[in-house]
Every structure is written in C-alpha cells, then in structure tokens.
Amino acid sequence: MSQPQATGLFVTDLSCRRDERLLFSGLSFNVQPGQVLLLEGSNGSGKTSLLRILCGFRSADSGECRWDGIPLDQSDYFAETAYVGHADGSKKELTVLENLRFALALSAPGAYSIAQALQKVQLAGFDDNLVQTLSAGQKRRLSLARLLITRQRLWILDEPFTSLDRQGIELIESLMMAHTGQGGMVILTSHHELSLPHIHLQRIHLDTCH
Numbered sequence: 001m002s003q004p005q006a007t008g009l010f011v012t013d014l015s016c017r018r019d020e021r022l023l024f025s026g027l028s029f030n031v032q033p034g035q036v037l038l039l040e041g042s043n044g045s046g047k048t049s050l051l052r053i054l055c056g057f058r059s060a061d062s063g064e065c066r067w068d069g070i071p072l073d074q075s076d077y078f079a080e081t082a083y084v085g086h087a088d089g090s091k092k093e094l095t096v097l098e099n100l101r102f103a104l105a106l107s108a109p110g111a112y113s114i115a116q117a118l119q120k121v122q123l124a125g126f127d128d129n130l131v132q133t134l135s136a137g138q139k140r141r142l143s144l145a146r147l148l149i150t151r152q153r154l155w156i157l158d159e160p161f162t163s164l165d166r167q168g169i170e171l172i173e174s175l176m177m178a179h180t181g182q183g184g185m186v187i188l189t190s191h192h193e194l195s196l197p198h199i200h201l202q203r204i205h206l207d208t209c210h
C-alpha cells in the first residue's frame, strides 16, 4: 500500500548561528493545512532569522525543510508562500493601486478583487495615494490586502500586529481564521496574545531550542 502523502511544511533538525552565537538547533516541526504556528521568544532569540530561512532569504546551518514531502527548492513552495515582514514589502514611490496590481501580476489571483480587498482592510478610497504618504498602520493594512488578492497556501507573518489598532488586530485574526478554514497555513511571530478560537495553534518557544 502506498504511504499517505505528507502535506504542508516539514522541518527537521534545523539549526542557525549568527556570528558565533547558536540561535537554535535541533528544531523540528510541521505545519499542515488548517494549522497556525506561533513562534515565541525573547528579543534576539532568532524568530526573524527562522522566518528568513523559511522564506529562502538565508540558509540554515543544518537541517532540512520539505513542502508536500519535496525539498523546498524542488517544490512549488516559494510560489505558494506569502511573506509579510517588518518592511511591509510595498514600493513606497508607487500608489496603493499600483502596488496591488504589481503583486497580482506576480501571483495567482486570490478570493478578493483589489476593490474588495481595499474595502476589507479599510483602505477604500486610498487607491491613488502614494504608499509613502500612508501611516504605519495603513501600510500594514496594505500588506494584508496583498494577501487577500493573491492565492498562497502558506502565510509567513513577522510581527503582523505591529502598528495596528484594535480593529486591525481583530481583522488579522479573522483573516487568519478564514485562511486556515480553507486549508491555508500560517506561521507567525508575535508578542501579542492571539485570539483564534477553534484553530489548531502550535507554539514554539525559541529560547528553549538549543
């Protein structure tokens, strides 16, 4: 009988050093459809470094990552993953609309049109505003709109609640619930306590991964 296929992200025995400091080692976990993984740890414990490894921006010192059972670089992983980092990923000299059109040109379309996504993140009417004129929270909301207009199975979010008001925090939580409810996956770092009822939430505390 054939083995059932491993679906999702499987990480085995990962380690990372920064300069002479071992940030984490022997780190193994998996994230499967419908699941959220919360990375916790003190400042400097390596949360962003781990996310950057998972995004392919830097290499691990050892270990292996597989997507649906296949090494990341031989799989569809990078096309199926969206990253929202500290820098928001928007081009500040372009308008809101231009940024979203640009994102859409690079990815498969998601469930929301650009107009619907702007409405959802409460940026309707800001279409022609240059990103550099938006507030920090509005830039965050624009990066959320990007997640909605494109279709990716895994969202990797580095401190997504930064700069957001209470309504914005609730918005992200509801978007994460909808995403995982449709079989999507989320990996995030946050110092904010999450409210995600009925979601399979895993936690990894990086201070303890040595």
Ligand SMILES: Nc1ncnc2c1ncn2[C@@H]1O[C@H](COP(=O)(O)OP(=O)(O)OP(=O)(O)O)[C@@H](O)[C@H]1O
Pocket (backbone or CB within 6 Å): 018, 019, 023, 041, 042, 043, 044, 045, 046, 047, 048, 049, 050
């Ligand atoms: N570009 C870099 N070059 C050298 N060391 C770095 C670099 N970026 C981060 N580090 C170091 O790597 C360690 C982990 O940093 P990282 O940003 O991954 O931590 P973090 O857990 O995300 O922290 P925070 O909660 O403060 O965002 C820190 O000691 C930091 O000084």
